[in-house]
Amino acid sequence: MNQTKKMTDPAKLKIVLGDGDSMKLTLPSGIPKSVEELESEIKKQCGVSGHFRLQYLDADFDDFLILTSTVDLQDKGTVKVVAQCAASAHDICSVSSADTDILSSTSSQTPSMLVSPTPSNDSSAAASEAMSSSAKLRSEIWPINFPIPTFPYEVELELQKANEEFLNAGTSLNIDAKPKLKSEILKSLAAEIVKYKVYPRCEEYEEVAKALIKKHPSLQERGSVGGFYGWKVSLQWKMGNYRRTLRAAGCPEVKINSLKHKHGENTNTKKVKKPRKAEVNFYPDYPAGENKRSLEEERLALLSEVQKNDNYQIVKQKMERTFAYRRHEVIEDVPFIVDFQSRWPALFCEYEIAAEFTRINTIPxxxxxxxxxxxxxxxxxxxxxxxxxxxxxxxxxxxxxxxxxxxxxxxxxxxxxxxxxxxxxxxxxxxxxxxxxxxxxxxxxxxxxxxxxxxxxxxxxxxxxxxxxxxxxxxxxxxxxxxxxxxxxxxxxxxxxxxxxxxxxxxxxxxxxxxxxxxxxxxxxxxxxxxxxxxxxxxx
Structure with a gap:
């Protein structure tokens, strides 16, 4: 097709905004004559803003190359949007449809600072970056299919024999006659559950119990609702005991609800501070080697850094490092927004709100x-x-x-x-x-x-x-x-x-x-x- 026809006939392009995130760009007047015009059209139709460059899928090399002229484009071709990070015009990050802005602070207390977008190769990559400040943060939401852990060797051996007998003769294992075996199973399940939640809901206990008898059919209970109801109840009791163990070990998510911690508070001692909206990291522990005093010093340093320009990476690192300290303040003190904004001005920009959400929930x-x-x-x-x-x-x-x-x-x-x-x-x-x-x-x-x-x-x-x-x-x-x-x-x-x-x-x-x-x-x-x-x- 000649160039005149290419530039005037209606065209469509596939715009790649991130891994698994693409859109169709319709061009009624044909492919624009310049890269700048194409960028403008992408901003308008795809909701992309900020500084970015374009790459096109080259047929000769079967790879994405930098787009320097729209002559290289054809109808139904593929174009990738790639953000230019604040650190350098040559530092390239992959982007998604809604996270391509070079963001600036919105508070009068926070001068403008350049912000680079989160790499979005996949959800786990975004989550792991946001959580790099502390290995103690959970990295996954509650799974759709709960993974039953591998039990201690002697338990697995006994269950294997019981499962074979169940498949051959339909005989269930009399678990009540083996209290030590049942205790080991419940203990392992409780340890697996707290990887996702310390306070599971009733429906989630049921999911675990169902997954247990599915993997180990010999554990089905005759006469029980669905064959798992007794396991569900036992799990609830076991988790209550396990939380006491965690509290004694200093787990902050449980310790905050202890009577000793609440002593002197003007609050109902039965009111439990726990996730209400499926938060994965609701009340995390401080990073290893940190305490309240050291993190307060980090917060004060952050107040100074946020006044500077072109230091996004430093601000980002300090925000990640102080995440648990900030969550403790939010959960325990319930501050007014004006006070919290003055203490944490760096939080109140587009990127950091999105990053905070990822720290809490592990997803972008x-x-x-x-x-x-x-x-x-x-x-x-x-x-x-x-x-x-x-x-x-x-x-x-x-x-x-x-x-x-x-x-x-x-x-x-x-x-x-x-x-x-x-x-x-x-x-x-x-x-x-x-x-x-x-x-x-x-x-x-x-x-x-x-x-x-x-x-x-x-x-x-x-x-x-x-x-x-x-x-x-x-x-x-x-x-x-x-x-x-x-x-x-x-x-x-x-x-x-x-x-x-x-x-x-x-x-x-x-x-x-x-x-x-x-x-x-x-x-x-x-x-x-x-x-x-x-x-x-x-x-x-």
Whole structure:
């Protein structure tokens, strides 16, 4: 095909934004004449911002090469977006669709500092980087299929013989006649459980018990519900005893709930401080060799470093090192946002909120949120169309913005707004819009907002137009500004909630449950009826 035809005919490109994260770029006027024009189109349609370079998949070498001219591109070709890290124009990091910004601080107390994106080759790589400061942090969420550990040799030997007898004669092992064997099994299971949680839910004990009799069928209990109910109860008692052992050993996640620790607190001694939203590292121990005094010194050094420019790596290392100290402060002291922001100003930028979420939950926040939302977009659109009544009319009005400006950012924003309406919640409780000409009333209203997203638009702007400012508010304080994208703001608001151990707004509980359990897969096995029905429709 000649060059004139190539530049004018409609074209499509596959844009690779990270491992397992790609999008289709539609070019009605053909492939742009310059790389700069292509970059602009990628920013607009794919929601990518910040400094990046492009690579194209070369047919001759079957590898990605730096794109210097769009002459090298063809219709249905593949282009990879690669971020330029702050340290050097030649330091290249892979990126995802929503984590490509060169971020800056949003607080007046925090000068602008360059931030490089998290490498996103896969979720485990992002998680391991965020957790490099302490080997004591958990690295995995609760597994879908619980892995039964290998028991001590003599236990495995006895179970092997019992399993063979069960398969040959259908005879179950009389475990109550072998208390030492049962104790060893429960002890090993408890040690495996705490790798993921110290306070499992009832359903999770059941999952472990089911996995146990599946691997070792001779342990099935005759007359028991499902053949595992007795194991489930025994596990619950064993975990209670095991937590006492952990408390005596100094495990902070358990020690914080001891009566001795709570002595003098004006609180109910029965109120247990434990994960409420499937946090993996809810209350971690200090890194090896550190204590409260040394980490406070590190925090003070961090206050100095955050005032400097071009020192992202130093700030990042200190934030990782002080993670456990910061979590203890959040969980124990429950500070006001103004006080916490003044103590930890480095936290209040896009990248660090996302990084904090990864430290807590082991998964990348924005990449996972955006990719899952994009995955469900087609299904959600179809589900929304079938919604009737007042809610259906509201959804149709919200989705109409896509017809005016069909970009990825507009499509995502419409899907999220319509989600709240579909779940019989008011999206305006999540996102409040203001005209930039009415700044006085806007500031007054924001000061009375407990938690939410603010969107400021030029006067007479349409919903499909880009806002002049998007940010987050907590306790009347603007904690993040100039996010540029409504959907990214939703993901980061979830990050703020986890980072500060906040509760979900009660009038948006189903919207946030969808964010957490469906999009991020945290505690995905336990859904409310309303979210379960919606999820069933998504996977039909």
């Amino acid at each position: 926040l924005i990449q996972t949120f955006m990719s899952k939302l994009d995955c469900y977009t087609s299904k959600l659109t179809s589900i929304y169309r079938r919604k009737g009544g007042v809610a259906g009319r509201k959804i149709s009005k919200l989705m109409a913005a896509i017809d005016q400006n069909d970009t990825i950012s507009t499509r995502r924003a419409c899907i999220v707004r319509a989600l709240s309406v579909y779940l019989n919640e008011d999206y305006e409780n999540l996102m409040k819009e203001y005209a930039d000409a009415d700044s006085e009333n806007a500031e007054r209203d924001m000061a009375n907002t407990v938690i939410g997203i603010y969107i400021i638009r030029p006067e007479d702007a349409e919903v499909c137009d880009l806002p002049s400012d998007v940010g987050l508010i907590v306790e009347g304080v603007k904690v993040l500004q100039n996010l540029g994208d409504v959907t990214k703001a939703c993901a980061l608001l979830l990050g703020i909630i986890y980072s500060l151990n906040l509760s979900y707004p009660p009038d948006l509980k189903y919207t946030f449950e969808f964010f957490q359990k469906v999009l991020l897969g945290l505690d995905a096995q336990k859904l409310s009826h309303k979210i379960q029905v919606l999820k069933n429709k998504l996977v039909d």
